[in-house]
Amino acid sequence: MKKQKSRMGGGKIMASLILLLGSLAYVMVFAVINGSLGFICSMGVTVFGAVGVAKALGEQIALSYGWIIGLAVGLGALRGGLRFIEQYCNHYIAFKLLAVLRDKIFTALRRLCPAKLESKQKGSIIAMLTSDIETLEVFYAHTVSPICIAITVSTAVFLFVGFVSSWWLSLVALAGFIAVGIVAPMISSSAMRDAGVKYRACFAAFNAYFLDSIKGIKDIVLNNAGDIRKKEVSERSEELLDHTHELKYKIANATAVTEFTVSLMTLIATGVAVALAVAGVISVGKAVIGVVAIFGSFGPVIAISALPGNLTQTFASGDRVLRLLKEKPVVEKVENGEKFSFENLEVKDMSFGYEKDAKVLEDICMRARRGEIVGIVGESGCGKSTLLKLLMRFWSKDSGEINYNGNEIEKVDSDNLLDNVTMVSQTTYLFDETIEENLRIAKENATDEELEKACRQASIHDFISEMPEGYKTRAGALGDNLSAGEKQRIGLARAFLRGSGLILLDEPTSNVDSINEGIILKSLAEQKKDKAIILVSHRESTMAIAERVYRIENGKIAEVR
Ligand SMILES: Nc1ncnc2c1ncn2[C@@H]1O[C@H](COP(=O)(O)OP(=O)(O)OP(=O)(O)O)[C@@H](O)[C@H]1O
Numbered sequence: 001m002k003k004q005k006s007r008m009g010g011g012k013i014m015a016s017l018i019l020l021l022g023s024l025a026y027v028m029v030f031a032v033i034n035g036s037l038g039f040i041c042s043m044g045v046t047v048f049g050a051v052g053v054a055k056a057l058g059e060q061i062a063l064s065y066g067w068i069i070g071l072a073v074g075l076g077a078l079r080g081g082l083r084f085i086e087q088y089c090n091h092y093i094a095f096k097l098l099a100v101l102r103d104k105i106f107t108a109l110r111r112l113c114p115a116k117l118e119s120k121q122k123g124s125i126i127a128m129l130t131s132d133i134e135t136l137e138v139f140y141a142h143t144v145s146p147i148c149i150a151i152t153v154s155t156a157v158f159l160f161v162g163f164v165s166s167w168w169l170s171l172v173a174l175a176g177f178i179a180v181g182i183v184a185p186m187i188s189s190s191a192m193r194d195a196g197v198k199y200r201a202c203f204a205a206f207n208a209y210f211l212d213s214i215k216g217i218k219d220i221v222l223n224n225a226g227d228i229r230k231k232e233v234s235e236r237s238e239e240l241l242d243h244t245h246e247l248k249y250k251i252a253n254a255t256a257v258t259e260f261t262v263s264l265m266t267l268i269a270t271g272v273a274v275a276l277a278v279a280g281v282i283s284v285g286k287a288v289i290g291v292v293a294i295f296g297s298f299g300p301v302i303a304i305s306a307l308p309g310n311l312t313q314t315f316a317s318g319d320r321v322l323r324l325l326k327e328k329p330v331v332e333k334v335e336n337g338e339k340f341s342f343e344n345l346e347v348k349d350m351s352f353g354y355e356k357d358a359k360v361l362e363d364i365c366m367r368a369r370r371g372e373i374v375g376i377v378g379e380s381g382c383g384k385s386t387l388l389k390l391l392m393r394f395w396s397k398d399s400g401e402i403n404y405n406g407n408e409i410e411k412v413d414s415d416n417l418l419d420n421v422t423m424v425s426q427t428t429y430l431f432d433e434t435i436e437e438n439l440r441i442a443k444e445n446a447t448d449e450e451l452e453k454a455c456r457q458a459s460i461h462d463f464i465s466e467m468p469e470g471y472k473t474r475a476g477a478l479g480d481n482l483s484a485g486e487k488q489r490i491g492l493a494r495a496f497l498r499g500s501g502l503i504l505l506d507e508p509t510s511n512v513d514s515i516n517e518g519i520i521l522k523s524l525a526e527q528k529k530d531k532a533i534i535l536v537s538h539r540e541s542t543m544a545i546a547e548r549v550y551r552i553e554n555g556k557i558a559e560v561r
């Protein structure tokens with residue numbers, strides 16, 4: 001297993017996430033411009049109020065009262081329009097991004113599968129597809145633009161107060177913005193981060209435990225372990241509540257610190273303005289305008305002061321998504337590789353291990369050709385399924401050769417390989433679609449006759465026909481009512497439908513009674529005329545139809561019949 005690399009730095013994650021935006025970045029810039037202008041307009045309403053007051057106090061102001069009121073009202077209305085455009089852009093980005101990110105992750109997964117989905121990180125992939133993407137949506141829609149808006153608005157206020165009122169007041173405003181937007185969040189964030197991390201870890205663990213308990217409820221009831229589970233659930237729920245309290249307490253503290261800083265800074269600004277006016281440095285009117293402008297300008301920095309709690313989580317999500325997008329697949333897809341039409345398979349001295357230094361299979365030699373049924377037996381866990389997956393190139397062998405018609409497997413065109421070799425794995429997944437659609441994933445344009453023929457060969461046609469809607473019955477509607485054997489036979493029917501030259505069957509009849517097994521084996525025997533079939537099974541009765549049988553033991557293979 002590769003060692004988990006430590007997390008990238010916050011700045012680097014943020015930069016990489018912004019690069020992912022692509023052309024949506026322009027929309028974001030447009031949203032930031034509108035958001036900033038909107039904020040400035042809303043401040044304009046109060047500032048023009050102050051201008052009116054300043055004029056009444058005798059300040060020389062070229063605008064008439066009519067103009068002042070008109071401008072204030074006009075800016076108010078404009079603020080509405082700009083806010084609408086900003087919100088529209090932000091939501092446009094957010095929803096587009098959900099689609100773009102999901103698409104990128106699915107593309108990455110397609111590259112990485114199937115090895116990736118077999119790994120132990122399966123759970124984290126599901127988390128990524130759901131919660132990480134949602135978190136990132138919040139990042140794009142509600143983190144980047146508030147930061148940009150805060151910087152733009154603060155700069156605008158700094159310049160406005162400086163030019164119109166006094167640069168001393170401007171400096172007070174600047175100190176306020178830094179205190180509220182940077183210093184206060186930094187002080188409270190370290191305390192909040194710990195509480196946030198603990199809360200989220202506890203929340204995730206609780207969810208996982210609860211979900212696991214629901215999935216396994218049948219086994220809980222069968223083992224009469226309900227009371228123990230219930231006790232554990234309520235203990236975990238208490239623990240979660242404690243963490244929630246702690247986090248809320250810290251958030252409330254942080255909010256109080258922010259509010260206090262804002263009040264303090266406005267108080268200082270008022271004091272400085274009064275002192276400047278008294279000293280005759282600026283007129284009373286200018287002092288009023290400056291103070292009112294500062295009063296209304298803390299909104300954007302308050303918005304960023306609320307961010308740090310989310311940012312740790314955002315960076316963790318961003319890190320996971322970026323890492324997945326960059327991950328190299330265990331097996332690279334071969335495009336425009338060599339093509340073949342299956343005649344024979346030859347495996348020579350092939351070795352493989354999922355982890356370095358722990359070989360599952362060693363020096364495997366085996367062969368199969370058109371017209372043969374080849375059996376593979378061995379104890380549970382000896383590597384039978386692993387061998388079949390290597391023949392499909394779901395994983396890459398470490399050494400030795402796997403040749404199809406003399407072509408080295410690593411050079412064979414990946415799509416061509418999947419057309420030539422079909423595998424029925426130990427468990428068949430049925431989609432929540434009709435039985436017919438479930439079969440058609442093997443061959444999209446199969447005729448009804450072909451479907452029926454494949455189902456007869458897999459000894460499942462009669463069962464399907466007896467259902468109220470036959471082939472149109474939804475598999476999901478049957479829920480767990482399809483037995484393991486029935487699912488297995490639908491899996492077999494899919495394989496027959498594909499019509500590949502080599503079929504790999506992993507325990508195809510383990511859950512099937514002997515009458516149905518007989519039917520399936522008979523159709524396998526009929527099909528072998530123009531195919532090769534490699535059959536993994538524990539059953540002696542199944543192995544009876546094989547021309548040749550290999551046994552895997554302690555990683556080695558031997559021809560036993
Ligand atoms: N994705 C994986 N990552 C790491 N180890 C794995 C993985 N898949 C299987 N193994 C291990 O490799 C060994 C061989 O597994 P495999 O599934 O091939 O056995 P099997 O012969 O098919 O067993 P069974 O008869 O029970 O199906 C086992 O020890 C198993 O735990």
Ligand SMILES: [Mg+2]
Nearest residue numbers: 384385426506
């Ligand atoms: Mg197996």
